[in-house]
Structure formats: structure tokens, C-alpha cells
Amino acid sequence: MHSKLRNELIELGPADPTCDQFSDxxxxxxxxxxxxxxxxxxxxxxTRIADEDDVIPLSEPVRTKSGQLVENLSIAKGTVLSIPLLLSISQQ
Structure with missing residues (x-):
């Protein structure tokens, strides 16, 4: 993998890259x-705040503690949502 990146940068040459070279x-x-x-x-x-009522479908149904099967989440206007961005990778 490192060789692919190294080769790409070597092909760029010794000069400082331009913005176009970085983007394309x-x-x-x-x-x-x-x-x-x-x-x-x-x-x-x-963190986001819902600006309108919404229903979010789940990829798979989830069973609650009471045994009810839930297939979507109802989000009310004004609800504060926290969206995790950090990926957790378990050590094997």
C-alpha cells in the first residue's frame, strides 16, 4: 500500500504541487x-437539532425491553441528535 502512495508522489516530481494537482x-x-x-x-x-418531525427507518427491526418490535424511529421537531463520527475498531 505504501508503495502506491510513494509512486504517485514520485510521479508528481520534485516541485511543490499545485492546487489542481492536489484536487485532480x-x-x-x-x-x-x-x-x-x-x-x-x-x-x-x-450535534444537530431536528427542524421538523421525521421518521427514520431502521435497517433491521429492533426488539425493545418490553418485547415490542420497532422498525423505525420517530424524531420530533426540536429533538437534539448526537451523531457519533469516531470509528471504534476493536483490537484482534
Missing amino acids: GLPYLDAVVHETLRIHAPVREA
Whole structure:
């Protein structure tokens, strides 16, 4: 993996890269940076406030403690939502 990034940067040459080269000419570097930020997020979470009532479907139904099967979440206008951005990776 490191060799792909190294080769891409070597092909760039010794001169400082331009903004166009960073945005268009270095796809592997772009992928490495995005993956690094995905795994090591610069912020732990984002907070949002629902500006209208909404219903969020779940990818799989969840059974509550009372035994009820829930297939979606109802979010009321004004609800504060905390969205975790930090990826937790378990050590194996």
C-alpha cells in the first residue's frame, strides 16, 4: 500500500504541487487522507437539532425491553441528535 502512495508522489516530481494537482492528480493520496479521517475523526461527534418531525427507518427491526418490535424511529421537531463520527475498531 505504501508503495502506491510513494509512486504517485514520485510521479508528481520534485516541485511543490499545485492546487489542481492536489484536487485532480493525486487520487491515491486523496483516498489515503479520506480513510485516515474516517478512522481517526478530528471530532468525536456532531450535534444537530431536528427542524421538523421525521421518521427514520431502521435497517433491521429492533426488539425493545418490553418485547415490542420497532422498525423505525420517530424524531420530533426540536429533538437534539448526537451523531457519533469516531470509528471504534476493536483490537484482534
